[in-house]
Amino acid sequence: MEKIGDLYEAYIKEQMNFPDLAYFYNAIPRTYSDALDHANSRPEIQINAVKMKKLKQILVEYHEKLGLLTSATRKNISKLDGGVVLAGQQATIFGGSGIIGNKISAIVNVSDASKSKGRYLVPVFLINTHDSIQPEITTIHLPNNQSSISKAINLPDAIEGVIANTITSDDYEWMAENLSIIKNIFSEFKSSVSKDKTKLFLEKVEHVISFLRETYRSSSDLGEWVTLIWGIQANILNDWGVVFFPTSHPEIRKLSLDGYIPFLQLRSDYIEEFNKATKKIEDLGYKPTTAAKNGDYSPFFYKCPEDHYRITLSCEEIEDVLYFEGKCPIDKKEHSFSVNKNDIDFSVFSENLYPRLDTNQALLQTIIPTYIRISGPGEINYAAQVIPSTRKLGFQFPLYVKYARMLYNTPWIEALGKDPTLSTYTILTPEFFSILGSLAKARRKSDKLFLVQKSRDLANYVDNKRLEIKEVKDKPTSSIERFKSWQFGMYDEKHQWQEVSWPWFVMAVVTGLTDNIASYRRFYSPDTPIGGIGFINSML
Template sequence: MASSFSASWMRGDPRALEFLPDRFRHRAARAEAVTAAASRTVAPALHAALVARHARLAPSPARERNLELLARPGTTAVVTGQQVGLFLGPLFTVYKAASAIVAARALSEETGRPCVPVFWLQTEDHDLPEINHSFVPRASGEALRVALDMPGAATSRTPVAHCALGESIPHALAMLHAELGSQPHAGEHLELLERAYRPEATMADAFAEVLSTLFADEGLVFLDPSDPRLAPLAAPLHRRSLEEASAIAHGLAERGDALSSAGFSEQVHIRPGAPLSFFSPNGPEGARYRLEPASPPGTWHLVGHPEDASVTTAELLSWLEREPLRFTTSALLRPLLQDTWLPTAAYVGGPGEIAYFAQLAPLYAHMALPMPLIVPRARFRVIDDRVRRLLDTLGLSPEDAAAPRDEVLARLAAQKTGEGFEPPEAIEARLVSAFASELARLSERTAAFEPGFARALSRTDKTVRGGISRLVARYGRAIAQRDQVTLERVERLRAHLFPAGAPQERTHGLPYYACRFGSRAFTQLVLDACAPFSGDLKDLKP
């Protein structure tokens, strides 16, 4: 089984560092990245588009200062980004934005150069089912799913930039009111959501309005690649993606083979000869399709097109000249567009994005662009009062609760020894000790005349230890499940911290925490807890 690249990289595994050096950890490397980024400038047309886009947001003196800084030579940027999920999507959206702000501040202090935090609104994707909902944790532990009714979402290929919220958004807001209206700060946060999330608004506009309000004091700048004013500026990169598709795909495929040989898997599969651009044949607001080489040469198949259509290179280049907004980036091309447009010193990303960048060195080299620092985003676990009560009642720490469910139950079972049950750990230790002793005796007897027997003993040892561990875990569960109250508390605790088995930050949305503790208070708590260039998991205790 392939290892997780991001986890290995965060541990400093030399295999992972071969593909993506951890330059973010070293002050000298950070200074080098800032110097390299400072040699690039923001094009006047891009800057004008940014200023026009931000005029639609609530005024922010800090953001206006940052926009002014971006027009000056020598200014650099720390970029992060995310799909524009409903009500900001999972909590890690806020954590990403805060991480970029804190990293930009730290780089400015370290180098003396201005550094601006920029949030890339990922609006070119068409994965509506990934973004059309938000989860609200409940006291029972089970989260409430608040979703938009968007017919055809599962099969839609339209970039989310062109998707209006529609007539179901008032119902989604009403669900939030019903669930959260009694919370201490519900009024101000729900009012903010109602101002932003209107039926005629797009997912991107509503997302940007809320996030810009949360981070108005920090001057977070937003960039939407689907802005029609920016499409001509993306055209040169899409042209190279088409004309040099074979060479680019070959370099990325070799990189994928090297990752596989080192024990890692590709985050993004590379298709032979395929460009990294998507094309919308029926216009920017129509379906987007991946391109694959077809026959005769110079022809491209639109993958997934209902009529199995194809298009020629000449036709694509003609459309690129006339209507460049028909072209959108893939996950691997987006970072190149970002760093073509911006003086990016660092990119703040999550585990998936870190794995993307492990693949990207050949593409950056091909485009003659320096790769920015890759900085892991902050990771948090919110321990509110109801979670604290459960932890105290069960006698667990957050780290204890992070263990697999069976281990948590086995640990609690050990507290039942007063009922005459031997602790699971004691049983496991005794069984393993007895087996290991007999295995060692057998090894001594056979070593002299059968050296190869050692391998069989080693395999048996591993198998038996695994079997004992599973047996003891089942024993622990059986004891713990005798106490239905304890079992329910464990399930509720895990639902708060690991809903559906995933980290809290990847499932729960902001509305509950903002309504409970205050939009700005919770945002400030996150900002204060962010340690630049860390990526370690920390507990937030509002």
């Protein structure tokens, strides 16, 4: 185990001792139902009524503009002040990876289960476009029929470091060119599809291509494009009433500005507690996600007014005045301003302030009462440093609940798995399908103990196969390397999970658009263990 998140998961799966658990995470539930019980036992989070009214109005208008304001969505927006279950992801071209469908399904699972628990939690999904442009946002990778090496699609001319909300969706020539590439890639896989299903497969591919094209044409920027891709699937095709939350919306950012005040007034206390949490993690033998904070820490980034670069600021405190400064590497201009801790006024530069990773959730807590946050391993690791330090400032953070890692099947994976040379490595064995059958039975019968046992069996089975196959090395065109790439997303040394490596529509061309995220939703139930590994036996 290298990260504290490994201990988080071991506590759930193996009841391993976890020193200072309450300090790092407040609590770690073992099932989604447990998470709701923990959330309901915590104090009510009060939100300023004027802010909440304004936020609801903004979100109604946003969903209405995009054609996503269903009656279920409108109803959920009206209930935001009662409580929220939250997840989010940075906006990525073509809608990002399958992990987004997984997270949306997980928050809907929690929301549905909360109806019988006394405090209804609205499912809210953050579309994060306040991050700076980086390859993870402007590049997707697609599986390659001939090799384990992925085929990449990039957004040209995107300047790294500039805020992602500047990416517009109006390059129709680029879009047409890359949709053609995507179509050709899937056409190469049709040889793995049985002849009686080939026509259906190609129809589903064409449906996905049309969907990507029309959502792009109906949006004005990257954030809207991603919102349409997932909003249509969640709220139009499935009527789940998910509230999509545009983090870069200027009016929403204004509403949350007061969240910076404790970070400024108690800056030294925050730095001290953050570094204390970091030291505790190191003393337990784990590697912190980020380094300890220096004395020049600033709780926000500053957007360059000229080129929208996200500038990292340094801060110097003299008596009760905080002096901020930073330099834009594009236009080389110096930017500086000061804030009096006793009379904080953001009005002059509010448009230019953007949250850091460690301040983002705290700011959200001032405008949406989040009791549960569905998270991945990165967020789980980082939360152990942020929760104690923000607690010092008076913030009540949500419970961090880890979603299940998901794998899925495709016709080309299934066909390749029949190669005799892969018999030792394929996960698609009678033992595997027996575990899946038992898991489905436990879910249908609401047999909690059996569900926990079989969930653990599935996770152990898949993880053992993953670790075993990871060590095998061969040429990229070999069956074993292609299987590693297609089934586990191991197209390079850094990637090892299918749903993170490949874009969401790789599974959707098999399930169809209507059943894409619904396939994830069927995996979850109130008694599903936190974390672990799941499998979607997607079929044409």
